[in-house]
Amino acid sequence: MSSSLQPRLDPGVLKTAGRGQTHTAVLEAGPGDIMWISWWLWPLVALCTGDQFRDEAERIMQGTPVIDGHNDLPWQLLTMFNNQLQQEKANLTSLAQTHTNIPKLKAGFVGGQFWSAYTPCDTQNKDAVRRILEQIDVIHRMCQMYPETFVCVTNSTGIRQAFREGRVASLVGVEGGHSIDSSLGVLRALYHLGMRYLTLTHSCNTPWADNWLVDTGKDKAQSKGLSDFGQSVVKEMNRLGVIIDLAHASVATMKAALRLSKAPVVFSHSSAYSLCRHQRNVPDDVLQLVNQTGSLVMVNFYNKYVSCQEEATLSQVADHLDHIKKVAGAGAVGFGGDFDGVSR
Numbered sequence: 480m481s482s483s484l485q486p487r488l489d490p491g492v493l494k495t496a497g498r499g500q501t502h503t504a505v506l507e508a509g510p511g512d513i514m515w516i517s518w519w520l521w522p523l524v525a526l527c528t529g530d531q532f533r534d535e536a537e538r539i540m541q542g543t544p545v546i547d548g549h550n551d552l553p554w555q556l557l558t559m560f561n562n563q564l565q566q567e568k569a570n571l572t573s574l575a576q577t578h579t580n581i582p583k584l585k586a587g588f589v590g591g592q593f594w595s596a597y598t599p600c601d602t603q604n605k606d607a608v609r610r611i612l613e614q615i616d617v618i619h620r621m622c623q624m625y626p627e628t629f630v631c632v633t634n635s636t637g638i639r640q641a642f643r644e645g646r647v648a649s650l651v652g653v654e655g656g657h658s659i660d661s662s663l664g665v666l667r668a669l670y671h672l673g674m675r676y677l678t679l680t681h682s683c684n685t686p687w688a689d690n691w692l693v694d695t696g697k698d699k700a701q702s703k704g705l706s707d708f709g710q711s712v713v714k715e716m717n718r719l720g721v722i723i724d725l726a727h728a729s730v731a732t733m734k735a736a737l738r739l740s741k742a743p744v745v746f747s748h749s750s751a752y753s754l755c756r757h758q759r760n761v762p763d764d765v766l767q768l769v770n771q772t773g774s775l776v777m778v779n780f781y782n783k784y785v786s787c788q789e790e791a792t793l794s795q796v797a798d799h800l801d802h803i804k805k806v807a808g809a810g811a812v813g814f815g816g817d818f819d820g821v822s823r
Contacts, residue, residue, distance in 0.1 A: 545590060547593065549595055553594050555577050591650065592649055596674070597654040598658060615674070633650070650673070653676070655683075656680050659712075676723070678725075679736065680727050687705065705736065709735075743773045751766070753806075755784060770811060776803050778803065779815055785799065
């Protein structure tokens with residue numbers, strides 16, 4: 480830097496202060512110094528402003544903990560450790576190869592988490608029920624092994640109690656309607672084991688509901704939304720108190736379920752189609768139904784659902800939150816990060 484742009488400081492006048500206090504420096508300005516001061520000052524202002532926003536965010540989140548709609552850590556525990564949680568490498572306080580561990584949950588002020596009990600589509604009509612029971616078992620064992628961090632709950636009273644105790648209210652979401660093997664009896668049994676939402680489809684049709692790949696042309700529509708039995712599934716979920724999750728559903732299935740359900744539904748990990756035209760996202764006409772029914776869209780952090788590209792930014796995630804708020808209302812906005820279920 481040329482000498483003409485060097486600030487002339489009065490030693491004894493330059494002061495620095497701790498966090499939350501004003502940083503001041505008295506400069507003896509000369510020609511050209513104004514430009515130098517702007518280079519020096521604005522990054523400092525931005526840093527202080529960023530600290531204020533973070534402090535305010537942490538204050539809000541301490542009183543209103545985050546409830547995230549979808550986390551696939553149980554699937555990672557299966558694929559990495561064959562559900563053997565006693566292994567030293569599977570310790571959730573030090574687990575490093577996953578998006579999720581206990582220190583990260585605490586740092587993120589997560590107060591409630593829907594853990595995904597998931598089994599792939601290739602288990603449909605085979606061993607899907609057994610496999611989903613094993614994944615629900617893993618979630619319950621997480622609560623048993625780390626009682627100081629997790630408490631398995633099934634209702635809003637339990638969630639509020641977990642908030643007061645500073646623990647993560649842990650709920651079971653079953654991802655994929657193929658997991659009930661077209662049986663209302665299995666649906667009821669999973670409810671009694673703690674399931675509190677069921678994703679009607681994963682990336683495959685069930686005999687009674689169509690998935691999002693129908694909208695891409697890769698799968699053929701079978702139920703044109705919901706079959707008669709699919710409608711019975713929705714009605715029984717309403718009766719039991721199981722939330723209907725429409726992530727992964729075709730648009731026809733979304734609309735059919737939103738119009739039929741007597742209770743609000745969720746999209747546990749989906750973003751806004753208008754901002755990223757991926758069929759896993761929610762189009763505006765469906766967002767209008769979300770608004771009319773008091774339902775919830777929990778925004779996914781997967782890059783391809785946020786930006787429709789390999790890379791994405793948090794600012795783009797915020798754009799999805801803003802768009803859903805604009806079309807469906809502030810009450811419709813949620814987080815469904817899909818941590819440990821996506822590659823980017």
